[in-house]
Amino acid sequence: MDGWAERVGTVRVVGTGVMGRGIAQLAAAGGLTVELADVRPEAVAAAVEYVSGMFGKLVAKGRMTAEDAAAAKARLRPVDGPLAPADGCDLVIEAVREDLATKRELFAGLEKVCPEHTVLATNTSSLSVTAIGAGLADPSRLAGLHFFNPVPLMRLVEVIAGARTAAWLPGALTGLVRRLGHEPVLAPDTPGFLVNHAGRGLVTEALQILGEAVAEPADVDRIARDVLGLRMGPFELLDLTGLDVSHPVLESIWTGFYDEPRLRPSRITRARMEAGLLGRKAGEGFYRYVDGAKQEPPEARPPPPRRVRSGCTTPSRACGTPSPPCSAGTSSRASARRPMRWCSSPRTGAARWTWRASTACPPSGCWASIRSAVSPRGSPSACTPAWIRPPGGPRWPRSPRPDGPSRWCGTRPRRWRSGCWPRS
Ligand SMILES: NC(=O)c1ccc[n+]([C@@H]2O[C@H](COP(=O)([O-])OP(=O)(O)OC[C@H]3O[C@@H](n4cnc5c(N)ncnc54)[C@H](O)[C@@H]3O)[C@@H](O)[C@H]2O)c1
Known part of the structure; x- marks a missing residue:
């Protein structure tokens, strides 16, 4: 319908929670008269106070003049419940809880109190606009108008046509969104839209x-x-x-x-x-x-350093105490090339090597990932490869032995325990 977006003068926002109050702020600042309704009258009062406060903050920051703020505040009109007479409403935007039955029931009531020309819009995040409209005598007057939180700052708005939405409606709502200074995008009526x-x-x-x-x-x-x-x-x-x-x-x-x-x-x-x-x-x-x-919780601290005798590749059994000298059969070559430290697995408490040269042990969850990352049955995880494979360290086997254990258990270059895969 040509010029609808410019003609819109009054919008009713039903549901004055987080989203409803944001939509009310945007619409009032954009020059529309905003009726606010909720099943809980105290939610309407809180929304008016909140939006007025936001206008005050914008004035303090120099983003709005005091006159504009006062005028926008005066355009906020609490009404007596969601189904109060709505003769002057060009548009109703619903922002009640995300529940199909609740939204359907609300729109069925709104359809009775709104004149025929009133457009109905739902701010649903994920429900089908078609399914919400199916409860209406005239589903062609309903479309999705999906704002994001916080509404005044999040400029993107999805405009969604249901299967029976009138053809002119998405274009008209797109025009209104632009008039309010936001950026509309047409989205399909699929779960979660875009x-x-x-x-x-x-x-x-x-x-x-x-x-x-x-x-x-x-x-x-x-x-x-x-x-x-x-x-x-x-x-x-x-x-x-x-x-x-x-x-x-x-x-x-x-x-x-x-x-x-x-x-x-x-x-x-x-x-x-x-x-x-x-x-x-x-x-x-x-x-x-x-x-x-x-x-903010404190950043996870690495466990206190465990002393490993410089040059040894085998950790001491005595955690946290000065390491005894390298025992026979251990090699100092690997640690000489790559500084290593050892950390205890939070799951088993067992000491394990990590090749990481840094002071930190792997995040706790990475121990499981270390195992799964080397297992062909597991999948690589969010743990970065640096935790799992040392640069220039042993290569992971490319394929598992068909009948072999699904465990790679090489702990050092060129050392593979029996029953484990050979190096690829
Ligand atoms: N919170 C978000 O980040 C976000 C973002 C985009 C879309 N949405 C959608 O917006 C809608 C509202 O979400 P919200 O976060 O503002 O919820 P909210 O819980 O903050 O507010 C919902 C308000 O609706 C009122 N209400 C419940 N049933 C009602 C009814 N039958 N009639 C009138 N008022 C009723 C409640 O009293 C409450 O004040 C949901 O559909 C949600 O999926 C939410």
């Missing part, structure tokens, strides 16, 4: 790493920030979003793709959600939050 589907590569994999005890959340996040260059790591993102939102999203994407194994959700998020460890909003998630500030 961004959340792609994001599984990060979040689902990170949960897998945690489930296998390869690394702690803080380590994974550090790697995501420092190595991948992301603004936040997967566990920080889960805490920001809240597990009450993220876990249903994980499940709905998985079931939406008919139990595709690579999208399988984690028992960890279910258990933590049930325990109320939701993230920032609960004050505790994968991290703890004090007055809203994340408490």
Whole structure:
């Protein structure tokens, strides 16, 4: 419908939680009158206070004039419940909890109180827009309008057409998103749409790493920030979003793709959600939050150095004590070429060699990975090869002996225990 985006004057935001208040801020700052509604009146009051506070901060930072902030604040209008008369609404954006039955019921009620011209939009992260619209008498008036958190800062907005969405609607919503200064992208109505589907590569994999005890959340996040260059790591993102939102999203994407194994959700998020460890909003998630500030756990320290007599390639049995002289039969050649240290495996407590020249032992989870990485039945893990194979060190066997043990147990160059593979 030509010019719809420019004509929109009033939008109702239903569900004034994390997303609803962000959408309200963006719309009010963009010149729209914003009706705010929630099943919990206190959530509306909190949203008005929050958004007003955000305008105040923008004024203090010089990003908004005091007059514009006052005008935007005045455009925030709490209404008496989600199904209050909506005669003046051009658009309703729903941002209630991620549950198909809840959203369907809400839209069925909204359809009755909104005039025919009102466009309905859902901010669902992962549910099918088609399925949400199927509960409507006129599903052509519903589309997906998927904002990201925090809404004012995350400029990308996915616009999704359901199977029965009117043909003009995606273009019209695209125009409105641009009018508000954000960047629309048309996305297919598939589970997770574009961004959340792609994001599984990060979040689902990170949960897998945690489930296998390869690394702690803080380590994974550090790697995501420092190595991948992301603004936040997967566990920080889960805490920001809240597990009450993220876990249903994980499940709905998985079931939406008919139990595709690579999208399988984690028992960890279910258990933590049930325990109320939701993230920032609960004050505790994968991290703890004090007055809203994340408490960074101290970086894992390497165990205290164990003394190995310089030049020996066999560790002393007496951990942490000065090593006895090299016993007969040990060689000093390897350590002379490559400085070595030894670390105790956190699983077995047994001392093992690592070829790493640095002072740090492998992260605890890497011991399992060291074993799996050299096993043809295991798969290489997130542990960097440097932990597993020394530069210029022994080569891993290319293929297992057909009838041999699936264990590579060479500990030193040119030394292979009986029953292990020969060097390739
Ligand atoms: N949190 C995120 O990072 C994020 C990002 C993108 C999309 N989303 C989607 O946005 C929606 C809302 O997520 P959120 O994080 O803002 O949740 P939230 O829990 O912070 O807020 C949800 C609000 O909806 C209200 N509510 C629940 N049922 C209602 C109903 N029937 N009628 C009216 N209000 C109702 C609740 O009282 C609450 O205030 C979900 O569909 C979610 O998937 C969330």
